[in-house]
Amino acid sequence: MIITDEQKTKLIKNNLVYMENIRVKFGRVVALDGVDFTVGYNEVVGLLGDxxxxxxxxxxxxxxxxxxSSGNIYFDGRHADFSSPKDARSAGIETAYQDLALVNIMSIARNFFMGRELRKGFAFFKFLDKRQMNKIASRSLKEVGLKNIRAMHETVNFLSGGERQAIAIGRANYFGAKLLILDEPTAALSVTETEWVLQLVKEAKEGGLSVILISHNAYEVYDVSDRxxxxxxxKTYANIKKEDTNPEELIEVIAGRLEK
Ligand SMILES: Nc1ncnc2c1ncn2[C@@H]1O[C@H](COP(=O)(O)OP(=O)(O)OP(=O)(O)O)[C@@H](O)[C@H]1O
Ligand SMILES: [Mg+2]
Incomplete structure (x- = not known):
């Protein structure tokens, strides 16, 4: 889509995320070939595809x-050139990966604070403030409904998929993220856990966040998504507002049998 500079300035201002003409290559594989993508303020975008x-x-x-390898990314009105997810996290982007990148051998509290650990003491005598981290993580995780965990110092090995997602969402709430990215959050979850995670997405939106919700399943994400x-x-194949579609149609679009 060709747009004027004036239109572009407006789009950057009115969207939390504005990505244009994004290309990503892995060796000779072109994984993204000129993708345009936006996320509005306080919007839940269902990102679908096979x-x-x-x-x-x-x-x-x-x-x-x-x-x-080419393209431009703007986040919250500014050109964003994050060199690592840690950079992005400090700017307000909290991501829960598909492969659930929690560090299994670390405690729940350490995973919650990952990269933002609290320390006490001074100068060369700084120690991790484990007690305070346990307290905060425990409170924040209770708020997102994580009730059955025994202790914050336990490792995350034993947590279910839903509980792992909840850690990411609790982290986004506590650290005041602007954007929450969930990559296939319900892929390995039971029905009850799926409902819980989707409810947390709704609450994140009510709390003012924007969310990118990646999924294969149009039925599952239809309710909570705005677009x-x-x-x-x-390539970007379709960009559809919720009111202009329904789950049955989205399935056809994802399969490439219908153009919208
Ligand atoms: N690190 C990598 N090295 C080489 N190719 C990659 C790499 N990561 C992704 N790809 C390729 O890029 C393309 C897009 O992959 P991507 O993981 O983004 O798809 P996806 O839509 O997330 O799929 P899924 O629904 O299976 O998670 C695929 O052809 C994949 O094989
Ligand atoms: Mg994927």
Missing amino acids: NGAGKTTLIKALNGYNQI FVVLQHG
Whole structure:
């Protein structure tokens, strides 16, 4: 889509995320081939597409995990050139990865604070403030409904998929993120856990956050999303407001049998 400079300035201002003409290559594989993507303020965008469509690559381009070979990214009105997910996190982007990048051998509290650990003491005598971290993590995780965990110093090995997602969402709430990215959050969850995670997405939106919700399943994410972006073979295939579609139609679009 060709737009004027004036239109572009407006789009950057009115959206939390504005990505234009994004290309990402892995060797000779072109994973993203000129993708445009936006997320509004306080908007939930369902990012859909078949296996290998480029969904994960797109959000990893946004949060600095993947380097882009061309294109532009703006976040919250500013040109964003994050060189790592840690950079993106300090700017307000909290990501829960598809492979649930929690560090299994670390405690729940350490995973909650990952990269933002609290310390006490001074100068060369700084120690991790484990007690305070346990307290804060425990309180924040209770708020997102994580009730059954025994202790914050336990490692995350034993947590279920839903509980792992809840840690990411609790972290976003506590650290005041502006954007929460959930990559296939319900892929391995039971029905009850799926409902819980989707409810947390609703609450995140009510709390003022924007959310990118990646999924294969149009039925699952339809309710909580405001808009859908469908990727196909590394390109933007459709961009549809919720009121202009329904889950049955979205399935056809994802499969490439219907153009919208
Ligand atoms: N690190 C990598 N090295 C090489 N190719 C990669 C790498 N990461 C992704 N790709 C390729 O880029 C394309 C897009 O992959 P991506 O993981 O973004 O798809 P996806 O839409 O998230 O799929 P899924 O629904 O299976 O998670 C695929 O062809 C994939 O094989
Ligand atoms: Mg993926």
